[in-house]
Amino acid sequence: MMQMQKILQILKILSDEVRLKIVSLLRENELCVCEIMEALGMSQSRISNHLRILRNTGIIEARREGKWIFYSLAKDAMDKALWKIIQTIVNKIDEGDYLTREKILINELISKRGKSGHCPLPGSRCQQ
Numbered sequence: 001m002m003q004m005q006k007i008l009q010i011l012k013i014l015s016d017e018v019r020l021k022i023v024s025l026l027r028e029n030e031l032c033v034c035e036i037m038e039a040l041g042m043s044q045s046r047i048s049n050h051l052r053i054l055r056n057t058g059i060i061e062a063r064r065e066g067k068w069i070f071y072s073l074a075k076d077a078m079d080k081a082l083w084k085i086i087q088t089i090v091n092k093i094d095e096g097d098y099l100t101r102e103k104i105l106i107n108e109l110i111s112k113r114g115k116s117g118h119c120p121l122p123g124s125r126c127q128q
Helices: 002-014 017-026 033-040 044-057 080-095 100-112
Strands: 060-065 068-073
Touching: 002 017, 002 044, 002 080, 017 033, 017 044, 017 060, 017 068, 017 080, 017 100, 033 044, 033 068, 033 100, 044 060
Parallel strands: none
Antiparallel strands: 060 068
């Protein structure tokens, strides 16, 4: 029964468009808050709230590097069956051009990180 509850919880979490976009963007790259904000055109508080929900559910994980916090999918920490559900959902999104603009922007931002590996956005608040 616990497995059913976890599946329902994940499906409920991923039923939100913003969280689904975040998961899709994190599928290929580890990203900081500022990069996600820039790609989705949303405020830091809104993105941080969605990241907190995804993290509390175990869908994503955070890694601190100095002042920066980078988010990625928690593939290794998640039950394989649950991970397959998430992969199937994200694969369907990626089949279309649903996030084309956002993914192009993310790739540009990542290429600007340079050797430091830190957020390229001026005045970034990624450490939040």
